[in-house]
Amino acid sequence: MDVTPLIQAADTKILLVVMDGLGGYADAQHGTELEEANTPNLDRLAAEGVCGLAEPVGPGITPGSGPGHLGLFGYDPETFELGRGALSAAGLDFALRAGDVAARGNLCTLAPDGTIADRRAGRIPDPEAAAVVEKLQAGVRLEGAEVFFRHEREHRVLVVLRGEGLEPNVGDTDPQQTGVAPLEPAVHDPGSKRTAELVTELGAQVRRILADEPKANYLLLRGFDTHRELPSFADRYGLRAAAVAIYPMYRGIARLLGMDVLGRPADLDEQLDILRDAWDDHDYFFLHHKYTDSAGEDGDRARKVAAIERLDAVVPALRTLGGSGPDVVAVTGDHATPSQMAAHSWHPVPTLLWSERCGRDEVDRYGERWCLRGGLGIRPMKTLMPIMLANAGRLQKYGA
């Protein structure tokens, strides 16, 4: 239900900790990464709060980062849409104009036979990638349309097409697997034919311009989208919201929702410092921890476990932010990234809620198998936000 009419002011602070791609699945050899991680501080929080499992979009649905985060923020991911291109643009402070079509690009390595050998060009270092992107910006020329290339991080590039008559309903050229050739852009409606033609021409030019590059000799595109307006956190929840994230895309989505995107942190310690500085001026804090997901995507179980343990280590500092700490804390993820799959997945995400009034269950360890017995049950992720608001005393009674 729409909680906006029920919003009331309160002098309370909410902290949402998102470990990106946190969820996993157990198999015959292993528990999940979270189950195997040593997390004494999260376990204590679980013991003092309630746990459960959350489905980010729906049963069996593997979410991209956009829908995953919309669910976390209480925006129904089936109602609200965010293309990856629009997200990337927002994260780079690139001002999309009405009619622009944005896409997410991956610098990749093509084998001599034209199939994809590495979808991330060996996670090419930033300086090398930036030079490649400059080459593209200088070299690509499209008839009747402008094109902008902006380097994000590592292999990630934002691509924006600007011109008359461009619609975004074009299929990805990124097949999201190796060993196959890049895709031709499918045309999903008649209005998007021109865009598809430009994308095809762009691909041909990129291939020529980058032919001699050792790692990044092609650019895969996905998530074509235009700019959309979303209701802001302030309008929807009456919250002064702050985001503390390292990676552009998560900064981007926070900005699209009207959050204050704070600082330019490089690591978790800097994120903590920023939280401390911003504590008095905000009511809601979104702390994004990326490294669980990147380790999972690399299929690196040990590194994902270590990334979880790194977050665990700052929990005591989080619980005392501003002296008395937040009134409501939730710890969860935007989706699962099981290291067995080295990819996002549909598995429910372990979720922990703590407040003075959240109640208690019998769960005293944070991990999928324990969360399953928790007081939150298995629920859609979008329901977490109203429960956090309720725990923060920010929702009035419904009806007389």
Added chain:
Amino acid sequence: MDVTPLIQAADTKILLVVMDGLGGYADAQHGTELEEANTPNLDRLAAEGVCGLAEPVGPGITPGSGPGHLGLFGYDPETFELGRGALSAAGLDFALRAGDVAARGNLCTLAPDGTIADRRAGRIPDPEAAAVVEKLQAGVRLEGAEVFFRHEREHRVLVVLRGEGLEPNVGDTDPQQTGVAPLEPAVHDPGSKRTAELVTELGAQVRRILADEPKANYLLLRGFDTHRELPSFADRYGLRAAAVAIYPMYRGIARLLGMDVLGRPADLDEQLDILRDAWDDHDYFFLHHKYTDSAGEDGDRARKVAAIERLDAVVPALRTLGGSGPDVVAVTGDHATPSQMAAHSWHPVPTLLWSERCGRDEVDRYGERWCLRGGLGIRPMKTLMPIMLANAGRLQKYGA
């Protein structure tokens, strides 16, 4: 889904036992009130049936009594609306006419500085309150509109405005907190301007007339509403439904749904007697137990526990009603009223279902932490009614 097309006749009886405000939450010091209560009879029923937790309106949503009860009766509280004034009128047998605007009044105590010292005028005893209400009925005169004051119980008063051109979309004058002044009635649409003016004038006269009262020197208003038609229990479910409730509001909602509201019981024993007398002539019985909620609202944990135990004591008698007893029994609440909060809350409500066909789970104690492991899971309250109907053999197969 709409079960009405599936309804079939059956010679079965359903008993719904509602402990108002039953739910609670555990904290570091205590289990919930229900967990701490000694309830051997409910525990036996739980052992022989299935348990779960129900969210009355939605995750994080704190229901008023209207939406809470609509959910219990299988009417989606997001679709069907009941204003508190309309409820109160129905409970007092006051015949609202089309165009009347009804509101719920609280006799309250204003401090010398005009702020609210006690929202319930010290829960003023009935005879004192009745005298105050008579004074208001005799003294208040509005230009171009009639006004009716009807005493309910303790501090509760029904106020009805009758006249030309009155719309109900006016804000509460009850701020629902102490230490602040009563509110001016907000005007939510142009058609309600006249109502707001009358409410303001009424407030000024009440203040004058009650100036010398020691306890009840003002009247707070909330839940302005007109009469609405709701589909009846008979039309929706084909049930001859009976309500056995002490408090007017619950009698009111039952009457709005077309239930027979039986007798004028003063306590649980009289409620039992009424159930026994009515057994043969009805298929569905709504037994409402108020004292769990009033104790919770007073923040009185021990009294709430005692109110639960009082209900437990009559369970054997309920199970043998009419000799062989009901075919289906559900025990639950309309919402949580944790004594720590002394107010309604959003916490899920422990729910118990018993029938010959309901199945069994491993829960053998009735209480939140045990219900969490029960066969009903965590579910919206509105889903309880179809499950009760199914257990009563009153729903046909859906589809061929």
